[in-house]
Structure formats: structure tokens, C-alpha cells
Amino acid sequence: MKKDYYDMLGVPKSASKEDIKKAFRKLAHKYHPDKKDGDEAKFKEVNEAYQILSDDKKRAEYDTYGQTFGGAGGAQGFDGFGGFGGFDPSSAGVEFDLGDIFDQFFGGGGGGGRGGMRRGNDISIGIEIPFTEAVFGTTRTVLVTKTSACSSCEGTGAKKGANMKTCSTCNGKGKVHEARRSPFGTFSVSRTCDVCGGTGQIPEEVCATCKGAGVVRDREEIRIVVPEGIEDGAMIRMSGKGEAVPRGTTGDLYVNVRVMPDKTFSRQGLDLVMHLPIKLSDALLGTHRTVVTLDGDIDVTIPAGISFGETLRIRGKGVPSRGSRGDLLIKLTIEMPKKLSKKAKDLIESLKKEGM
Incomplete structure (x- = not known):
């Protein structure tokens, strides 16, 4: 079933960014898994909805195409049609080639697919701070278990000094094309190459530490800067501190801040x-x-x-x-x-x- 991000946050489609932000903060505080009556599934849902609706580009894309072309996971098919139920283009590194679809109907031009670099998953965590630290700001250091770029090869997956060669799977293009059937007919889907991760090149000798993956799973110490005046339930976004993927871009870390009540203030x-x-x-x-x-x-x-x-x-x-x-x-x-x-x-x- 198609998700309605506006309904998830309880706001109309005409809602302003400030209204969306307020609704998200309220629901994130209500469902936070660290709370006794929290709901992790609901927390993830409202977080997913906020990531789309708080971004002007993603929101416009969602309003136009629905989830099929959205940036969030769990995308569904076109309304009223079957054939794509459960197919998740974002998790598979797939992007639809609109040019090829239009070729089917209008014989018009559209370039190749839009397949690009893969992106790692975002991570959500929660921290609790005293009232005074929320007023004046503070820092926190947390340990997060996640995939990170391999330090031995700096995320390339290649042995130090190794030469690179053209990926034979995608012939150096960084993406592969697959034929897909739909209610509109057969069209091409451009997908990021799994072998080279979209770079078009692979090493002749792989890194011994990560076995060529470019990433390793480990506990990483992350320093969180909490700004002065932060409110209870606020979300801090730390760009590039989420999950890393081989030869792709790293996701973000979202920190939900819980402010403890003060006896006096x-x-x-x-x-x-x-x-x-x-x-x-x-x-x-x-x-x-x-x-x-x-x-x-x-x-x-x-x-x-x-x-x-x-x-x-x-x-x-x-x-x-x-x-x-x-x-x-x-x-x-x-x-x-x-x-x-x-x-x-x-x-x-x-x-x-x-x-x-």
C-alpha cells in the first residue's frame, strides 16, 4: 500500500516547512524508542516522512510522482497498477529511465538512465541531556556500530598501489540496463553496477583488510555538538555520519535530543x-x-x-x-x-x- 507522508505527519499537502517541522518534532518525541511507551516502527515512519517533506526537491518529486520516484525506502508501484508491488528502487540502487519510457510512447529522445552513486542508509539514535546543557549547549560522544569506509584502502577496495581496470560488467559505464515489463510496455531500467559501485573501474588487486568491499563494520566514536537553546524532541542531522556503502556516498546520522525536565526552570x-x-x-x-x-x-x-x-x-x-x-x-x-x-x-x- 502506498504510504502517505502527509498523513503520517498529520499535516495537509499545503503545510509549510515550519508546520511539517513542528509535527515531526511532536511525533518523534511521542514515538521515540527510548521512551517507555515508544514505538520504533512509528518513529522510523515519521522520520522517513520528514526526510522527504522537509527537502524541497524531494517533496516536489514526491508530490509529482508519489513514492515511485521518491528518495525513501519501501517505494510502491503506480496507483491502480500492479507489477511493482514490493519493488524498492532505492535499496537496489535503481532509478527509472524516464527517457526510455517516453521513447515507448512518443518516439522522442531521452538520454540514458540517471543511475548514479549508491547511498548508504541513514541512522537514527537518541540522546538525553540535562536542562542546563540544552540551554547553553554541550557535546556528547557516542559509539555507533555501523559500516564505515575502510581505513586501509580509504574506501576504494583496492590494494595500495594497485592499478585500476575497466569493469567488465558495465564496460566502464558505471551502470547496467535491464528490460522491465510494465502496464505501459517494456522499458529500460538503469541500475548502478553492483561490481564497481558506479565508478566504472575495479582494482586489479583488492585490499586485504576489507576484501575489496571498501567498507568494514565497526564501532565508531562520533562527537555530537548540541547547539545552545536546543528544544526537547529536536533532531540534529549529521551529514555523512550514517552507513557507508562500497564506492558510494555515506548516509546521514539523525540524533533525537531528549531534554530532561528541571525542578526549578x-x-x-x-x-x-x-x-x-x-x-x-x-x-x-x-x-x-x-x-x-x-x-x-x-x-x-x-x-x-x-x-x-x-x-x-x-x-x-x-x-x-x-x-x-x-x-x-x-x-x-x-x-x-x-x-x-x-x-x-x-x-x-x-x-x-x-x-x-
């Missing part, structure tokens, strides 16, 4: 919010309080006659973003005494008579 956009209880006498007469913030202790003046629920705004003590910072919002709550002494009651009665 919460966020409203770029503003930090905290609650500060004060005594009734301080609300009436005013006072000075030392407040512990993420930047250290600051002295706060509470004006006389402040009302219950009022908010003090401390400029420039919020979340950093692009050279500026939000504000710190201190929401005041007035602590009412549970018991009153006779002297206190008499004083309050006096205030009452004064109209207070």
Missing part, C-alpha cells in the same frame, strides 16, 4: 520561567531577594504592593539564540500564613479598618 520559547514564593509582608512592603539562576545568583528587587501572580522580567537571563538571549520570568506566589497569633490578628484588624 521551564521554557516558554526563549524565555526561562521560575516560581518564587514570598511572604505577605514582603508583597506589601517590598523586599530584596537573592535568586539562584542558571547564570548564578542575582539580586532581585520586589516592589511594594505587588499582586498575587505578578511576573518579574529579568532581561537577558533566558535561553541563548544567535547572539542574543531571552528573558528570565519570575512568577511570584504569596505565601499565606496558616495560623495567626492574637497580635497578628489585631494588626490585620487594624489594617482592615484602614481599608486595606
